[in-house]
Amino acid sequence: MKLPAPLVRGKLVKRYKRFLADIILDEDGSEVTAHCANPGSMMGLKEPGSAVWLSVSDNPKRKLKYSWEIIEADGALVGINTAHPNRLVEEALIAGQVPELAGFSKLRREVKYGKNSRIDILLEYDNAPQTYVEVKNVHLMRTAGLAEFPDSVTVRGAKHLDEMSEMVTQGHRAAMVFLVQRPDCFRLSLAGDIDPNYAAAFQRAVHAGVEAYAVGCDVTPEAITVNRLVPLDTQA
Known part of the structure; x- marks a missing residue:
């Protein structure tokens, strides 16, 4: 399954309210809020400072432009989007x-x-x-x-x-x-x-x-x- 291209890289600030995550983007240092499509605890996958990758939507009806797709954990890339x-x-x-x-x-x-x-x-x-x-x-x-x-x-x-x-x-x-x-x-x-x-x-x-x-x-x-x-x- 191809992911939306290109994904945007950043660093995790925090995941909260289950479906929200604050991310600092690598490209310009800005902080954005991304949708986290994962209802679980994400144990071991929400360490602040972890490298993450976001997909970007151009749908004007969406409340949040970014969706959290991947995190780097234990030296590996891990898919966290439970919509996939x-x-x-x-x-x-x-x-x-x-x-x-x-x-x-x-x-x-x-x-x-x-x-x-x-x-x-x-x-x-x-x-x-x-x-x-x-x-x-x-x-x-x-x-x-x-x-x-x-x-x-x-x-x-x-x-x-x-x-x-x-x-x-x-x-x-x-x-x-x-x-x-x-x-x-x-x-x-x-x-x-x-x-x-x-x-x-x-x-x-x-x-x-x-x-x-x-x-x-x-x-x-x-x-x-x-x-x-x-x-x-x-x-x-």
């Missing part, structure tokens, strides 16, 4: 990068299911059950090389897992796809200490037959690209 994972996973599925989910005849986004929910991606097959795919963005790394999810409590995430389990009982397939938006993680596990309820819901889902996969990304100021499968430890 569904598109990135869609590209990976179309390219056949998750072999277990390949061979579909139709892909649809944001399809209603369950109790007032929408599945991120619905895959339809000619001679197999349709597959409900939920995408989760991952960028927490507390141990070198190990990605973890979630980085904060996610009641909604646990609800989706239970709804996906119900789809399996109805004869469909369901799969979680974790998208690791950083190039320095090569395994993924659940952060059960951060959200034990999500970890328990995940275990229920796996036992019910929900599948789980993880893919990793290469991140540059020009593009974010899914480039590998990431082994997943399903134990909390």
